[in-house]
Amino acid sequence: MTPVQKIQQLSQKIEYYNSKYYQDSISEISDFDFDQLLAELKELEDKHPEYRLPDSPTQRVGGTITKNFNTVYHRFPMLSLDNTYNEQELRNFDDRVRRGLDGEAYEYICELKFDGISLSFTYENGVLVRGVTRGDGTRGDEITNNIKTIRSLPLRVKSDTLPAIFEIRGEGFMPLSSFQKLNAEMESLGENLYANPRNAASGSFKLQDSGETARRGLDCYIYSFLSEKEVFASHEESLLALKGWGFNISPGWRKVQTIDEVIAFIHEWEDKRGTLPLATDGIVVKINSFEQQRELGFTAKSPRWAIAFKYKAENKPAILRSVNYQVGRTGAVTPVANLSDITERDMTYNKVRGVHLSGTQVKRATLHNANELERLDIRVGDTVFVEKSGEIIPKITGVDVSQRALFPTEPIVFPVTCPECGSALQRNEGEVAFFCPNDSHCPPQLKGRIEHFIHRKAMNIESLGEGKIELLFDLGMVMTPADLYDLTYEKLLGLEKNILNEETGKIKKISFREKTVENILNGIALSKTVPFKNVLFALGIRFVGATVAEKLAAYFKSIDAIRSATYEQLIAVPEIGGRIAQSIESYFSVPENQQLIERLRVAGVQMESDEKPVEIESNVLEGKTFVISGVFENFERDDLKDKIEVNGGKVLSGVSGKLNYLLAGANMGPAKLEKARKLGVTIISEAEFLEMIQV
Numbered sequence: 049m050t051p052v053q054k055i056q057q058l059s060q061k062i063e064y065y066n067s068k069y070y071q072d073s074i075s076e077i078s079d080f081d082f083d084q085l086l087a088e089l090k091e092l093e094d095k096h097p098e099y100r101l102p103d104s105p106t107q108r109v110g111g112t113i114t115k116n117f118n119t120v121y122h123r124f125p126m127l128s129l130d131n132t133y134n135e136q137e138l139r140n141f142d143d144r145v146r147r148g149l150d151g152e153a154y155e156y157i158c159e160l161k162f163d164g165i166s167l168s169f170t171y172e173n174g175v176l177v178r179g180v181t182r183g184d185g186t187r188g189d190e191i192t193n194n195i196k197t198i199r200s201l202p203l204r205v206k207s208d209t210l211p212a213i214f215e216i217r218g219e220g221f222m223p224l225s226s227f228q229k230l231n232a233e234m235e236s237l238g239e240n241l242y243a244n245p246r247n248a249a250s251g252s253f254k255l256q257d258s259g260e261t262a263r264r265g266l267d268c269y270i271y272s273f274l275s276e277k278e279v280f281a282s283h284e285e286s287l288l289a290l291k292g293w294g295f296n297i298s299p300g301w302r303k304v305q306t307i308d309e310v311i312a313f314i315h316e317w318e319d320k321r322g323t324l325p326l327a328t329d330g331i332v333v334k335i336n337s338f339e340q341q342r343e344l345g346f347t348a349k350s351p352r353w354a355i356a357f358k359y360k361a362e363n364k365p366a367i368l369r370s371v372n373y374q375v376g377r378t379g380a381v382t383p384v385a386n387l388s389d390i391t392e393r394d395m396t397y398n399k400v401r402g403v404h405l406s407g408t409q410v411k412r413a414t415l416h417n418a419n420e421l422e423r424l425d426i427r428v429g430d431t432v433f434v435e436k437s438g439e440i441i442p443k444i445t446g447v448d449v450s451q452r453a454l455f456p457t458e459p460i461v462f463p464v465t466c467p468e469c470g471s472a473l474q475r476n477e478g479e480v481a482f483f484c485p486n487d488s489h490c491p492p493q494l495k496g497r498i499e500h501f502i503h504r505k506a507m508n509i510e511s512l513g514e515g516k517i518e519l520l521f522d523l524g525m526v527m528t529p530a531d532l533y534d535l536t537y538e539k540l541l542g543l544e545k546n547i548l549n550e551e552t553g554k555i556k557k558i559s560f561r562e563k564t565v566e567n568i569l570n571g572i573a574l575s576k577t578v579p580f581k582n583v584l585f586a587l588g589i590r591f592v593g594a595t596v597a598e599k600l601a602a603y604f605k606s607i608d609a610i611r612s613a614t615y616e617q618l619i620a621v622p623e624i625g626g627r628i629a630q631s632i633e634s635y636f637s638v639p640e641n642q643q644l645i646e647r648l649r650v651a652g653v654q655m656e657s658d659e660k661p662v663e664i665e666s667n668v669l670e671g672k673t674f675v676i677s678g679v680f681e682n683f684e685r686d687d688l689k690d691k692i693e694v695n696g697g698k699v700l701s702g703v704s705g706k707l708n709y710l711l712a713g714a715n716m717g718p719a720k721l722e723k724a725r726k727l728g729v730t731i732i733s734e735a736e737f738l739e740m741i742q743v
């Protein structure tokens with residue numbers, strides 16, 4: 049490959065990962081691997097500057113603006129930071145600074161590098177008026193309503209020394225606790241999980257519904273002050289003043305004089321950062337004096353007066369002591385590795401403390417499914433490598449096969465029966481997970497189904513959360529969702545139970561006093577008014593998530609119509625495929641499920657939808673699939689969707705090889721267009737679409 053080709057190839061690759069990362073909040077490769085690619089490109093460009101593409105990713109801030117929000121120009125550009133993973137490069141940075149400052153004395157401020165998204169806030173006459181994302185560095189998305197959900201951000205500041213207009217910058221992030229809660233919820237809703245808190249923060253700050261953003265518990269650490277008029281002489285001064293005005297300054301920062309002290313700071317936080325309640329991915333080093341910052345200036349992409357040192361994900365050996373099998377709500381069986389440190393090889397397992405990794409003791413790692421066991425070719429007794437990076441759940445990245453000659457190992461035998469109820473496990477064609485088919489009696493499945501039933505997006509009986517279901521289940525009082533409707537004041541009052549949290553070892557006492565009981569019963573009574581589509585979702589039919597339930601409810605209008613629908617009738621519904629249809633049929637064929645529905649109906653739960661039926665205009669689009677993207681002249685997107693459906697077509701959510709038409713409006717994302725072109729999807733305009741349905 050010639051250097052030109054290599055430069056083009058690398059640029060394209062980096063653009064691809066950039067668009068995934070910034071637009072879709074997905075990391076397909078690790079930050080380390082991404083940064084290697086970028087470093088490789090930079091090196092090539094330095095050797096052959098004439099081949100550098102004008103819009104090379106080495107010259108631009110990686111983010112983009114979206115079409116979902118107002119676009120706002122930044123008063124001061126929002127740049128990225130140059131980064132490094134090693135100390136030598138940090139020393140090189142220090143050399144450049146020294147040369148750049150002609151031997152003047154200088155100081156550094158070291159700060160933690162929080163892993164979230166960069167935000168900018170504008171205050172006018174002390175009032176918070178605007179919040180914007182970094183976007184492409186020049187322009188960003190205006191997300192004022194969403195950033196106002198950050199409780200620690202002052203909506204108004206009072207001070208005589210403040211300029212009329214000033215800007216504050218900081219890192220918006222999702223605390224680990226919120227992240228875990230969010231992912232648990234996404235899991236119970238059958239939706240895709242966020243890979244790490246950064247992606248979750250980025251996705252959540254850019255939601256259209258700020259109510260939902262508020263619920264997600266986001267926060268922000270402030271690290272910068274900007275104004276036309278100079279107010280402070282140094283970064284340190286500005287941080288102290290900001291703190292005084294009530295801003296949530298990032299904790300842990302320190303002023304130092306030498307690069308050795310910077311490196312000491314880095315070592316100090318390497319482990320300690322693992323104990324923080326949020327994700328960090330490194331340290332930021334900044335020149336303290338604003339005068340000196342100006343002297344050093346900027347490259348096209350980042351300041352010359354700052355650098356980020358990024359920690360590599362820590363990877364350590366551990367011993368795989370045994371494997372447990374957990375049964376989830378849907379019956380899926382997940383293998384979980386029990387680990388010990390290599391020094392704890394001969395210790396009995398209940399004494400083991402685990403591997404010390406990024407500040408925490410790790411004793412467990414998910415092994416996902418039987419395929420993963422095979423892929424890793426892993427055995428009990430093996431020395432394995434464990435890694436904990438942005439994700440919270442540690443993962444096993446490989447096996448040190450050389451250790452097998454020294455220590456005995458034995459094969460992992462995936463169970464053939466359910467560890468909870470003893471039923472023979474099954475695996476569906478084309479699926480990776482084994483599952484327990486005994487959905488009517490397997491305890492974790494029963495309990496999981498009740499927990500799903502009361503979920504906010506299902507029957508919304510929030511008064512029953514946090515251990516109360518567990519209590520009622522363990523006492524045998526609520527074994528199916530229908531049992532909830534038989535609960536009475538007398539039965540509930542005075543119930544008590546101690547619940548042990550296995551992770552923390554702490555015991556929590558739950559007891560039902562008058563107020564609690566009233567709340568529970570009120571919640572249950574109110575649930576009789578939630579619409580049919582929620583009820584359908586609440587039943588927990590496999591593959592029937594909230595969106596599918598909504599579609600089925602809108603189409604069939606009642607539980608009876610869905611129950612009596614044939615397979616063909618089911619798959620005729622837009623976006624309902626064979627897998628879902630089959631799952632629905634098999635759900636209704638189980639006598640316990642039929643009973644459950646009858647009991648819920650008798651209890652007064654909504655089994656019909658009162659929305660008006662869809663009128664069919666034609667079937668000219670029958671068998672045709674569409675994806676709608678961009679902005680249109682004559683229609684809102686939802687109207688277009690209706691138009692397609694009433695003419696017999698189906699609307700899909702993503703571009704794939706199966707798609708027939710991409711209905712492209714103005715301002716649609718280039719990535720989608722590109723993908724559609726590659727896959728040979730026909731791209732049509734609004735006018736062409738209207739022609740298609742003209743019958």
Ligand SMILES: NC(=O)c1ccc[n+]([C@@H]2O[C@H](COP(=O)([O-])OP(=O)(O)OC[C@H]3O[C@@H](n4cnc5c(N)ncnc54)[C@H](O)[C@@H]3O)[C@@H](O)[C@H]2O)c1
Nearest residue numbers: 065069075076077078079082128129159161162166271332
């Ligand atoms: N894995 C992938 O596919 C992929 C794709 C694209 C980018 N990335 C990662 O993202 C990086 C590029 O992102 P970036 O341009 O946002 O750079 P960056 O995240 O490495 O550094 C700049 C950002 O750090 C943040 N920051 C946190 N704490 C700060 C502090 N105390 N002071 C100043 N800034 C602070 C700010 O948001 C700032 O914009 C890449 O180096 C790569 O690691 C990964």
Ligand SMILES: [Zn+2]
Nearest residue numbers: 466469484490
């Ligand atoms: Zn079971």
